[in-house]
Amino acid sequence: MQKLTKAAVPIGVVAIVLMLVVPLPAAVLDLLLGLNITASLLILLVAMQIRKPLDFAVFPSLILIATLFRLALNVSSTRLVLTDGYAGKVIEAFGHFVIGGSLIVGLVIFVILTIIQFVVITNGAGRVAEVGARFTLDAMPGKQMAIDADLNAGLINEKQARKRRHEVTAEADFYGSMDGASKFVKGDAIAAIIITLINLIGGMAIGVMQRGMAPAEAVSTYSLLTVGDGLVSQIPALLLSTATGIIVTRSASDGDMGSDLLAQLGRFQQPVRIAGGAAIAMCLIPGLPKLPFLVIGGLFLFMAARMKDVAEVDEEAETQATGDEEPKPDSPEAIAEKMRVDPLELEVAFDLVDLVDTARGGDLLDRVKALRRKVAMDTGLVIPLVRTRDNLDLPASQYVIWLNGVPAAKGMSPAGTVLAIGDALDGLPGKATREPVFGLPAKWVPAELQRQAEMAGATVVDRSSVITTHLAEVVRQHAAELLGREDVRLLVEMVRRTHPIVVEELTPTLLTLGEIQRVLHGLLEENVSIRDLVRIFEALSVRAKVSTEVDGLIEAARSALGAAISHPYVTPDERLYVLTLDPAFEQRLLESVRVGEGGQVLALDAGTVDGLVNGCTGLLSEAERLGLAPVLVCSPQVRAALSRLMRQILPRLPVISYTEVSRTAQIESLGVVNGAVAIR
Structure with a gap:
């Protein structure tokens, strides 16, 4: 057939x-x-x-x-x-x-x-x-x-x-x-x-x-x-x-079409009543037959009367439904809604409202929504909806990024300007400033001079992009704080749909949601993507049978991810620039590892810490002058404690273990740190 x-x-x-x-x-x-x-x-x-x-x-x-x-x-x-x-x-x-x-x-x-x-x-x-x-x-x-x-x-x-x-x-x-x-x-x-x-x-x-x-x-x-x-x-x-x-x-x-026609023509009672009255009034014109117009006018008036009854019932039901749905201003529900703290908020001054008003060509809201997808692809974290609102108390051109009810970052975005980033900006009029993410020298120049700024060799960024980029950096730095218990539950359920055995073996038998959250927090704090949850959960299942100590669980997850951790630091020409520790000095660090309430720490004297910091700072500064972004490589046994110390004193230097080094990239050593003098 x-x-x-x-x-x-x-x-x-x-x-x-x-x-x-x-x-x-x-x-x-x-x-x-x-x-x-x-x-x-x-x-x-x-x-x-x-x-x-x-x-x-x-x-x-x-x-x-x-x-x-x-x-x-x-x-x-x-x-x-x-x-x-x-x-x-x-x-x-x-x-x-x-x-x-x-x-x-x-x-x-x-x-x-x-x-x-x-x-x-x-x-x-x-x-x-x-x-x-x-x-x-x-x-x-x-x-x-x-x-x-x-x-x-x-x-x-x-x-x-x-x-x-x-x-x-x-x-x-x-x-x-x-x-x-x-x-x-x-x-x-x-x-x-x-x-x-x-x-x-x-x-x-x-x-x-x-x-x-x-x-x-x-x-x-x-x-x-x-x-x-x-x-x-x-x-x-x-x-x-x-x-x-x-x-x-x-x-x-x-x-x-038939249902819509009757429903829409019958929605308005007054026009039907007027049409019926007009038909009856035409009987007053001399010479016109009266019976057809009386019949038609009476029919329209009858329809109008029937429509009135239906409209009153619908309006009453709608009013009652609206009253049931909307809580009173002084009700506990309304007060609780006002008390709620949004995880992520963006406040803009009165003169930045045009950026969020789509009727005036503003695209900031669309870019903020697109940011959620990009962050999810980069980190594996689905950040909550960003609440955007205006604040008349803010100074002109200012915006504030709030994180869990606390201001996390501020910036300026003057109306009618674009941000020109570069060194040769002295010939352009405008207000000198610093790019909010990388701290590069920049200047807010009038929008009509955008072409001149580009010809001067500057990188020109519009106001919406400046705010969105700043927001993305704040989210990246505070990704761990945005991962709540409910978010962890959703991630676990997502893995359960595709790999149910992995989840059933891990939770709640071996680890609770709270312990899984602490592990994911630890990974996000070190800018490690948690997209590959299946491998992370499989590694946690094996490690949790031995110990549920958080640092050990984090290191097990990192070991499972392996080269994926160092991949973001590999250059386009497949090179990984590293700093290493002198073997004797690394052994001293390993012997000083102690387990505290917050995890593993290094019990070092002030002189050793100064030597470590000075050696890493000198090598890092020299690498940054060359436009390179190195990582510090050490043994897995000392990595957690060393990373916790470096995040406090030198956060821009990532610390990875030898097991996490990319197997395909060419390793380029930029120096060795021995705790006294950096060896190049």
Whole structure:
């Protein structure tokens, strides 16, 4: 059955093409004319029932096939009219029905139908399709950005985003196809008029010159057949044109056209009442029949009275529902909502509101939403929604980033300016400053001088990018503080869906959610991504059977991640620049490791600490002057305690173990630290 369905359309199209050259008997033509009218009526009814245009996505192709079928019938009927003077019962019956007893009246009615089809419906549907295609294509980038923003905000998942992107693309393709399909309908109307004139003029000429008919008899015979043939063609064409107009003017809704029409016209009581009163008032005009207007006016007033009852019930129910949903201002729920501390907030001054106002072209909110996706890809942490609000108490051009109710960072973003980052900025007017993330020299210059700043060799950044970059850095530095117990539960459930055995073995038998949270905190504090939760959980399961000491669990997780930890520090040319410890000095550090309440620490005297710090600082400074970002490599046994010390005194120097060094990168040693003098 499925194969037959697939072959039906190609076979039908081939049959239509054959109809253009193969004569058809009158009986077969009658059957196909009936099929044409019924199919056109079916298409119109389906167009009225759909909720959105994409529910009838095959419509543009269907227009082409229906138009070709109708033209093939026109050719067949024309052949019969001109050769036999007879084209079947259907055409003859339509001709008698329209012409009746007057040829002139019949021709006038036929011309009127043709004008309605060609001038009104076809032109209107074509214009709407053209405008719809243009606006749909123009709106496509904005819809794609809205989908990406919802995905980054966590409102939809990847599968839903793909589905919505496909719908946007399909909608653009549909309206583009409808723009072309409307030209088929218009061309069909023109062809019908030309074919009708050919039938009328050619038929009368054949009747008089070949068949020897009297002119009056030829006009009567061939005008009847011509009008009947034209009417049989115009009725399906009119139905298809109407369906085209309905499709291209239909907006997406929850109901079909009939339900929406009654619901929307019946929504407003006052216009219906006024219309009924106006109909009754027209009875006062002398000479007008009073009964039709009284009946119509009374019907409208009756409808208005019924609508009033329905409106009162709906309004009361809506008011009651609203009252139940919204808590009172002094209720415990409302007070608790105001007391809630958001994990991440962004406050902007009054003159920065344009950055968040989409009506004024602001894109800061979209960029903040996109930031959540980027952070998730980089760190494995799904940060909470960033609450953005304005604060009239802030000084002009200032913004504040809040973390768990405490200001974490501040910055400036003057209106009408861009941030030019570089050293050669003395020739540009503006306010000198420092780039908020890396502390590079910069200057806020007027936006109209952006081109001059770029020509001066500066990197130009717009205000929204400055705020977003600053926010990203704050999130990166405080990622561990943003990972709450509920977030850990969601991460565990995410792993459970794909690797249930891993989760069942780990929790709650071996580790609680709190202990898992402490391990993930420790990884995030050292800028280690927790995206690969499966390997982390597998390593924790093995280590927890021996000990649940946090530092040991963290080191087990780091060992499982291995080269993934050092990969962010590998340069594009596959080089890893490292600082190492002198073996004797490393042994001294290992012997000084002590376990305290906060984890492993180094019990060193002040002189040894100074030697370690001075040696690392000197080598790090020299590497940074060369544009390099090295890491300090040591043994796994001393790494946790050494890293805890270095995060306090030299946080920009990562500490990794030998097991975490990339196996594919080329290792470049920048020096050896021995606790006294750095060896280069």
